[in-house]
Amino acid sequence: MLTLKTIKDLLINNKKNSDNNKPKVYIKSDLHTNIDYIRNTLNNASDLIVREFNIKEYRCAICLIDGLTKGDYAHDLLLKNLLVDIWTTDKIREIHSVDELFDALQSQFIALLDISVVSDFDELFINLLSGDCVLLVDGIAKSITIETKGWIDRGIVESSSQTLVRGPKDSFNESLRTNTMLIRRRIKDKRLRVESRKIGRISKTEVAIMYMEGIANDRIVQEVHRRLDRIDIDGIIDSSYIEQMIQDHAYSLFPTVHNTERPDTVASSIMCGYVAIVVDNSPFVLLVPGLFVTFTQAAEDYYHNFYYVTFIRLVRFVSLFLALLTPGVYIAITTFHQEMLPTSLLISISNQREGVPFPVFIEALIMELTFEILREAGIRMPRAIGSAMSIVGALILGEAAVNAGIVSSFTVIIVSLTAICSLIIPSYHISISIRVTRFIFMVLGATFGLFGIISGLVVLGLYLSSMRSFGVPYLFPFAPLNFEALKDSVIRFPLWKVNQRPKLISDNNETRQSSDRKNNYMGGKT
Amino acid sequence: MKRIIILILVVIFSLSSLTSCWGSRELDEMALVSGLAIDNHPEGYEITVQIMLPRVAASEQAASSLATRNFSEHGESVFQTIRRLIRRLSRKAFFSHCQVIIVHEDVAREKLFEAMDFFFRDPELRSDAVFLIAKDVKAKDVLSVLTVMDPVSGVSINKILQAMQKYFQANRDMNFHDVVADILADGIDAAVRGVTVKGNLEKGKKYEDIQESEPVAYIVIEDLAILKEGKLIGWLNEDDIKGYNNLLGKIQNAIITVPCSDTNFYNLETRKIKTKYKVIEEDGKVKVKVKINVTATLGEIGCNIDITDDKEIKRLQKIFEEEFVTNAYRTLEKLQKEYKTDIVGFGEEIHRQKPKLWKNLKDDWNKHFETLEVDITSNVKIDKTGKNTNNPLNKYLKK
Numbered sequence: 074m075l076t077l078k079t080i081k082d083l084l085i086n087n088k089k090n091s092d093n094n095k096p097k098v099y100i101k102s103d104l105h106t107n108i109d110y111i112r113n114t115l116n117n118a119s120d121l122i123v124r125e126f127n128i129k130e131y132r133c134a135i136c137l138i139d140g141l142t143k144g145d146y147a148h149d150l151l152l153k154n155l156l157v158d159i160w161t162t163d164k165i166r167e168i169h170s171v172d173e174l175f176d177a178l179q180s181q182f183i184a185l186l187d188i189s190v191v192s193d194f195d196e197l198f199i200n201l202l203s204g205d206c207v208l209l210v211d212g213i214a215k216s217i218t219i220e221t222k223g224w225i226d227r228g229i230v231e232s233s234s235q236t237l238v239r240g241p242k243d244s245f246n247e248s249l250r251t252n253t254m255l256i257r258r259r260i261k262d263k264r265l266r267v268e269s270r271k272i273g274r275i276s277k278t279e280v281a282i283m284y285m286e287g288i289a290n291d292r293i294v295q296e297v298h299r300r301l302d303r304i305d306i307d308g309i310i311d312s313s314y315i316e317q318m319i320q321d322h323a324y325s326l327f328p329t330v331h332n333t334e335r336p337d338t339v340a341s342s343i344m345c346g347y348v349a350i351v352v353d354n355s356p357f358v359l360l361v362p363g364l365f366v367t368f369t370q371a372a373e374d375y376y377h378n379f380y381y382v383t384f385i386r387l388v389r390f391v392s393l394f395l396a397l398l399t400p401g402v403y404i405a406i407t408t409f410h411q412e413m414l415p416t417s418l419l420i421s422i423s424n425q426r427e428g429v430p431f432p433v434f435i436e437a438l439i440m441e442l443t444f445e446i447l448r449e450a451g452i453r454m455p456r457a458i459g460s461a462m463s464i465v466g467a468l469i470l471g472e473a474a475v476n477a478g479i480v481s482s483f484t485v486i487i488v489s490l491t492a493i494c495s496l497i498i499p500s501y502h503i504s505i506s507i508r509v510t511r512f513i514f515m516v517l518g519a520t521f522g523l524f525g526i527i528s529g530l531v532v533l534g535l536y537l538s539s540m541r542s543f544g545v546p547y548l549f550p551f552a553p554l555n556f557e558a559l560k561d562s563v564i565r566f567p568l569w570k571v572n573q574r575p576k577l578i579s580d581n582n583e584t585r586q587s588s589d590r591k592n593n594y595m596g597g598k599t
Numbered sequence: 600m601k602r603i604i605i606l607i608l609v610v611i612f613s614l615s616s617l618t619s620c621w622g623s624r625e626l627d628e629m630a631l632v633s634g635l636a637i638d639n640h641p642e643g644y645e646i647t648v649q650i651m652l653p654r655v656a657a658s659e660q661a662a663s664s665l666a667t668r669n670f671s672e673h674g675e676s677v678f679q680t681i682r683r684l685i686r687r688l689s690r691k692a693f694f695s696h697c698q699v700i701i702v703h704e705d706v707a708r709e710k711l712f713e714a715m716d717f718f719f720r721d722p723e724l725r726s727d728a729v730f731l732i733a734k735d736v737k738a739k740d741v742l743s744v745l746t747v748m749d750p751v752s753g754v755s756i757n758k759i760l761q762a763m764q765k766y767f768q769a770n771r772d773m774n775f776h777d778v779v780a781d782i783l784a785d786g787i788d789a790a791v792r793g794v795t796v797k798g799n800l801e802k803g804k805k806y807e808d809i810q811e812s813e814p815v816a817y818i819v820i821e822d823l824a825i826l827k828e829g830k831l832i833g834w835l836n837e838d839d840i841k842g843y844n845n846l847l848g849k850i851q852n853a854i855i856t857v858p859c860s861d862t863n864f865y866n867l868e869t870r871k872i873k874t875k876y877k878v879i880e881e882d883g884k885v886k887v888k889v890k891i892n893v894t895a896t897l898g899e900i901g902c903n904i905d906i907t908d909d910k911e912i913k914r915l916q917k918i919f920e921e922e923f924v925t926n927a928y929r930t931l932e933k934l935q936k937e938y939k940t941d942i943v944g945f946g947e948e949i950h951r952q953k954p955k956l957w958k959n960l961k962d963d964w965n966k967h968f969e970t971l972e973v974d975i976t977s978n979v980k981i982d983k984t985g986k987n988t989n990n991p992l993n994k995y996l997k998k
Contacts, residue, residue: 407625407626408623408624408625408626409622409623409624411624411626411629411693411695411696412695412696412723412725416633416696416698416754417754419626419631419696420631420651420653420656420657420751421653421657422626423626423627423631423653423657424653424654424656424657424658425657426625426626426627427627427653427654428627429627432625433625433626519623522622522623
């Protein structure tokens with residue numbers, strides 16, 4: 074655990090050294106000087122463990138941060154190696170100098186996979202604080218870093234934000250290594266690239282970019298690298314930090330970077346040419362480019378019958394528009410265009426409106442805000458009082474408000490329809506945008522009627538089609554129109570018909586599979 | 600950044616000062632009109648509007664209290680009179696949901712155009728409101744009769760007309776919109792359904808009426824008013840309407856009845872009536888050939904006939920063909936000789952098929968119509984005889 078002071082130190086160091094001419098501090102040959110330097114730099118942190126021991130007459134020391142290393146690796150394997158197993162080899166008897174020992178340590182004595190030699194303290198500290206063991210030998214101005222990272226994580230559990238009925242149930246967790254493992258397990262191809270870097274002046278969070286060499290668009294990959302390089306922030310707490318720092322249209326309400334908790338979504342996206350950004354300490358993996366259509370698709374779409382999925386996707390698009398427009402259109406029609414309603418509907422609406430003290434707009438606004446409050450409360454409140462909340466929400470606000478004549482029951486229907494519709498959208502991300510935009514449409518409907526709604530839609534359409542995500546038009550494949558990519562958009566063609574990867578996203582390798590399944594198994598007749 | 604802030608401030612200020620919402624009306628600020636009646640008045644017009652009371656009309660109370668109220672005002676002009684209604688309504692009348700417009704026959708005879716001009720002009724009025732002419736009763740009395748099927752009588756009358764158009768008798772001009780279109784068109788005159796009230800009118804206005812199992816007063820749609828050049832000149836009775844329907848071919852599902860003995864009838868349920876017009880020119884004279892094609896089901900048989908016999912069916916078809924043709928001829932004669940008005944649209948048909956010829960006829964079409972030669976033939980096809988292939992009468996009546 075880093076103390077506040079050391080963080081402050083690091084911060085000051087960083088500030089001092091941000092102009093890149095900081096003098097590198099190299100490891101000295103004297104062991105105790107080195108140990109003292111480490112101790113002093115970390116200000117005798119209580120979780121720093123330094124273990125000194127002898128191999129033959131040579132003095133050595135292992136440094137590690139307690140809790141960040143895989144316990145059995147550091148304690149048992151490494152120490153047992155160096156103190157006990159070493160004597161079973163013949164080599165030990167042939168060692169007559171420190172240099173020979175240092176070489177032998179690298180080549181023979183340490184029975185752990187990943188080791189490297191480090192000669193400056195900056196790198197040593199990064200390794201040490203990431204959970205590696207550092208082995209110092211008296212008389213050598215270098216250290217050996219042994220990979221022993223390992224800590225307790227949440228384990229691979231079922232996704233809580235993107236659930237499904239059929240399909241793989243595993244989801245990412247907070248460990249970067251687990252996350253890349255989950256993706257690797259699904260793509261066993263040598264062209265899968267994992268390129269990582271550390272971002273964050275203080276946090277030094279590991280961020281890995283994963284993509285398929287030869288499928289992903291090079292320009293997009295380079296652009297991702299470039300944007301990640303530009304990030305200069307003190308700490309990355311969650312992948313959403315990265316998202317906000319790299320997305321196009323920084324002030325836009327609509328997201329241009331997709332995120333998911335599901336490894337299957339990431340794997341299939343990578344195979345389509347998308348670039349994944351995995352961030353340590355975050356179970357949400359980013360996918361770029363993030364297009365409008367990707368936010369409306371769920372992982373399960375590919376696991377069910379395509380007729381059903383096409384139907385469900387249509388329902389989704391309809392409810393997307395309902396979530397966006399229903400309150401606005403309701404206000405517009407009841408205050409401007411009463412002639413558009415069927416007579417019997419008008420009678421029943423105006424029956425409910427009689428005696429309601431507020432104009433329709435205010436009434437709808439009250440209910441919409443109430444719902445937003447309820448939703449926010451539902452997320453923030455402690456689980457245990459959930460049932461109390463639903464009683465208050467459903468009974469008191471819905472039922473009683475109508476009985477008291479504060480709102481009409483028709484407005485309650487409209488608001489609940491909108492609420493349900495906004496929940497059907499698979500990506501919470503875009504449903505937030507829709508929820509906010511809805512209020513704009515309510516104002517437009519209340520001031521200009523349907524004319525306002527239509528103008529709003531036109532402006533929204535123009536705005537969305539002007540947006541780009543990493544160079545790819547946001548409304549692709551609708552605008553620009555691309556028939557191959559349309560096969561997997563609002564409709565979904567059967568898997569064996571979608572033979573091309575989406576253009577623009579995967580630029581250089583579009584053929585996905587041989588043309589037709591009928592060559593092989595169609596009909597099952599021989 | 601400064602510019603953006605200034606821009607936002609400007610927008611907010613202008614939005615708050617231009618309160619906008621121009622033309623916005625809350626539902627509870629308006630009186631929904633479901634029916635409109637225009638009668639003559641010494642001062643000009645007497646206008647009655649039927650206002651729906653949504654609280655009653657939309658709830659279970661509809662069965663126990665009145666869902667509408669009628670308000671009458673009179674004045675010199677229509678618009679002025681309608682505005683005067685505000686004094687009694689406390690809300691502005693809203694005409695977009697007006698279901699029915701009833702004009703008294705005297706108004707239709709004297710000044711239909713003048714009375715209707717406001718409604719042609721005003722964008723609020725729905726063009727598919729049913730248009731009727733009150734016969735023998737005041738137009739406002741028609742609106743006053745309480746109806747049972749629908750608590751709002753305007754809606755009820757509208758629905759009656761819709762159903763009649765499909766299953767009973769059809770005319771060209773059911774809606775306000777059609778009437779206007781036909782009055783303005785060349786080569787056709789408008790014909791509008793008449794409406795009247797049967798039974799005890801005074802009692803029919805009272806709520807007790809709809810609590811009786813048999814209403815004491817009820818609305819009847821009957822006869823067809825002929826509007827020559829936009830003025831009522833006479834009526835076609837029920838028998839004439841049959842022929843009119845055959846000429847028009849607009850109704851699909853009608854019942855045609857032909858006597859087979861002194862007391863019994865054959866009934867035919869038509870499923871499709873298609874009337875074709877062919878305009879031909881013979882020695883400089885125009886001639887119209889009308890062919891009425893009918894596909895029908897034998898609906899009810901009152902006489903002894905073997906329906907499994909093809910010959911018998913053919914004989915029946917002949918009888919019905921004759922019926923169609925004679926009815927059509929009779930109505931046509933009445934239109935040509937008595938009223939001298941083309942409400943079927945022969946002129947329109949000539950215009951469509953022989954536009955060059957029409958140029959000569961156009962100016963005094965009604966005169967030409969009087970002497971127009973029309974040749975009517977009919978083809979009836981009875982291809983279904985109902986569920987029962989056997990005729991029970993066949994067995995017993997013979998004896």
